[in-house]
Amino acid sequence: MEARDSSRAVELAYDLVERVQARARFAGTGAVTPLGEAYVAGERGGLPLIAPARGAQVLSLAAERQLYVVGSSVRNGEAPYLAEPVRSTIDEALEIASALNHGPLAPAIAGGWAALESLLNEGRDPEERKVMAAIRAAALVTCSWPRAEFTALSYRIREDPGDDLPQRLAACGSNRERAVLVAAELEKRDALPIVRSWRTANDLAAVFRMHELLSDRRAVLNRVHWCMEVSFRRLYRCRNIVLHGGSTGGVALDATLRVTAPLVGAALDRLVHAHLVTGVAPLTLAARAETALRMIGDEVGRDLCDLIE
Template sequence: MKAYPQPLPVQPPARGADVLSLKRERTMYSVTGSDRLDDALELAAPLNEGPPAPAVSGAWAAIESLLYHPGDKADPDSERNRAVAADRLAALVACSWPRAELTALSYRHGPAEEDALLGKLEVAATNAERCQILAAALGGGDKLALSLPGDVAAGQRMTKVLANPFRELGDVRAVFEGVLRRLYRQRNIVMHGGTTAAVALDAALRTAAPLVGAGMDRLVHAKLTLGLEPLDLVARAENSLALVGDPLGPSLTHLLD
C-alpha cells in the first residue's frame, strides 16, 4: 500500500472564476433588499470549485438572469433566443481583455537598466494610466523587456490589437462567443437531458469559467462604481466594439468607461 507524504486534495483546483471587484471595492453583498446582481453571484458560486453539473447550470442561470431581456426578438423555435446572453457576455469580456493584458504587462516590463518607459510607469498614479502609457509605447514600436514566454506572447497579441483593434477584437469576440455558447449547450444537456456525464462538460467549464468570472467582475465593478445595470454596460461594450479603431471612437484602454 503506497503512502503519500501530503494529504490528497478532496476536490479539483479552482477553475479561475474570480470576481476581484468585490474585494477591491470592499463589498461583500447587497444590504438594500433584493438585488439581481447579488442573486446572480450566488447562482454562479459553484462555478469556481463546485461539481460540474451545478457549476454549469448555476453559471448559465447567472448569465441569463442578467443579460437576457424578455423583449429580445428571436426565433422562438431556435436556441438563439437565450444564447444571445452568451453573445452579450462575449462582447463585454472582449472589451475588458485589452486593459487586463496591458495592466499585467505594465508590471512585467523589467529592463536590466531603467529606461524611459519604466520611468513613466513608475510615476503613474493608477492602472488606467499605466495602460495608456504601455499602449502608447507598443503602438509606437517600443519593445518590452519580458522574460516569461507567456508575457512575450501577450505583448505580441497587444501589438497586433493596437495595429488593428476592430479586426482583432472582432476575432476575439467570436472566439469567446463560441466558448460561452458551448457552456449554454452543456447546460441544456444537464438540465434538459438529465445527464451529468457529458463528454464535453469538463472542457466547457475549464474554458468558460475564466470568461464568466471576468464578465461578472466587470458587471460588479460597473454597478458598484458607476451604478450601471448589466444590459447598459453591455450596450456600451457593443458600441465600443463597433467604433474601436475609428478616429472618433473609444480608446483601446477605455472601451467600458
C-alpha cells in the same frame, strides 16, 4: 483509478467523492465526510483532496471593499431590525454562480449560465434568440480584454539601464494610466523589458498578442469576440444537456467549464464593477460594449483602454 499524472488522479478522486456525497444526502443518515487526502502511487504521503479552482474571479468586490456587503438592512426609513435585507440582481447572480470555482460539474455549468442569463437577457429579446446573454457577455469580455492585458504587462516591466519606462509607470496614478502608457510604448517599440521568471513565456506571448492587436484593431477584436461568443454558446448548450437532458456524462462538459468559467468570471466582474462604481445597469453596459466594438477604427471610437467604462 488511473490517470496520466497525480493532479488528474486527485481530480478524478474528488469527482468520485462528490458523487458519493450526493447520494448520501438522500439517505437521511447524515453526510459522508471524506478523509481529505488522496493517495497516489509514486507520491510521498497523501495529496489534498481538493479540486483546483476554475479561475472564475470577481476581483471588483475586493477592490471596491464590497466583498461582504450584501444588500442593505434599512429600507423606507424602517429600523434595521424591522427591515428585510434588500437583494440586488447582482447579489443574486453571484449567489447563483457561486459553484463555478469549486462546485460540482452540473451546478457549476447551470449556475454560471443562469447568472449571465439573469443579468443579460430581457423580455424584449426575440424567442428564437435565447442566447442573447452569450452575445452580450462576449462583447463585455472582449472590450475588457485589451486593458486587462496592458495592465498585467505593466506590472511585469523590469529595470533596464537607459530605459525610463519603469519610472514613468511608477508615477502613474491608476491602472488605466499604466495600461495607456504600455499601449503607447508598444506602438513605438518592438519589445518590452520583461522580468525574467517562470512566466516569462506567457508575458512574451501577451506582448505578441498586443502587437497584433495594435496593428489591426478591428480584425483582432472581431476575431476575439467571435471566439468568446462561441465559448459562451457552448456553455449554453452544455447547460441544456445538464438541465434538459439530465446528463452529467457528456464528453464536452469538463472542457467547456474549464474554458468558460474564467470568462463568466470576467463578465461578472465588469458587471459588478459597473454596479458598484457608476450604477450602470447590466444591459446598458452590454449595449455600450457592443457599440464600442462596432466603432473600432472610427475617428470617434473609443481608445483600446476605454472600450468599456
